[in-house]
Amino acid sequence: MEEKIHTYDDILTMLDSYLREPEPFWDEFFSDREKSIPIFVNAPDENLVSYVERGTVSPGKVLEFGCGPGRNAIYLAERGFEVDAVDVSKTSLEWAKERADGRNLTINFLHQNIFDCDLNIGKYDFIYDSGCFHHIAPHRRISYINLIERTLKHEGHFGITCFYKGGELGGSDISDWEVYKKGSLMGGLGYTEERLRRVFHSLKPIEIRKMIDKKDTENQFGVSDLLTGLFQKDHM
Known part of the structure; x- marks a missing residue:
């Protein structure tokens, strides 16, 4: 690749x-399925379950960013949603497809970076992200919001x-400028309720809260060191 800058994309x-x-x-992260990684459980996020069970989010066309092994995509597909699930890791998608096939579910898994996807304008009723956004560097936030x-x-x-700022699972407490000074996201950026409101200020906030802890027997994923948010695109 020619290392010259001519455009904003460069x-x-x-x-x-x-x-x-x-x-x-x-690919290496998802290669060992026996690792003690919280998100490797085959259970949906408790907040996602609450959106669906309350009827706030109804079956329709869904796009999931960073679907990993497919636990949330599978939950939505089982409840009548039509799901497009994107991830940059081929290894995670192979795992997700095995899980979906085991339940006879049809999910459109896309092996791409979210910023490279050719997605139609106004196509989705619901977009969900569990664990992708906090790995998005500050210079890509505008692209991320524009995509939504x-x-x-x-x-x-x-x-x-996403990671809660200073949480035990992750959530580095550094400024956007420090990201570039250090040359690292320090494992993933941490957010607060106030900051999520600022970042997604063009959307209407419905609910922002910490995730509720869940036991393994409840068949839901819930860890209170994570922050959850639900927003709506206002009708124009």
Whole structure:
């Protein structure tokens, strides 16, 4: 690749090369299925379950960012949602497809970076992200928000689960400028309720709270060191 900057996209690509975890990193992360990693459980996020059970989010067309082994995509597909699930790791998608096939579910798994996806304008009723956003570097946040606003239908919902600032699972307490000074996201950026409101200020906040702890026997994933949010795209 020619290392010259002519456009804004060239700047993004250059910064990505310094801060984005490469695809082999995530393939290695998901390669050992026996590792004691909280998100390896085959259970949906408790907040996601609450959105569906309350009827706040109804069956429709769904896009999931960073689906990993597919636990949330599977939950949604079982409840009548039509799911497109994206992940940069081929290894995680193979695992997710095995899980989906084991339940005779049809899910459209996409092996891509979310910023490279060719997605239609206003296509989705619901967009969900559990664990992708806190690995997005500051220079890509605008692209991330634009992607949501472009692909989400009017009055559609956006849900997110991310690291809480200073939480035990992760959530580095550093400024955006420090990310570039250190040359690292320090394992993933931490957020607060106030900061989520600021970042997604173009969307209407419905609920922002810490995740509720859940026991293994409850068949839901819940860890109170994570922050959850549900937003809606206002009708224009």
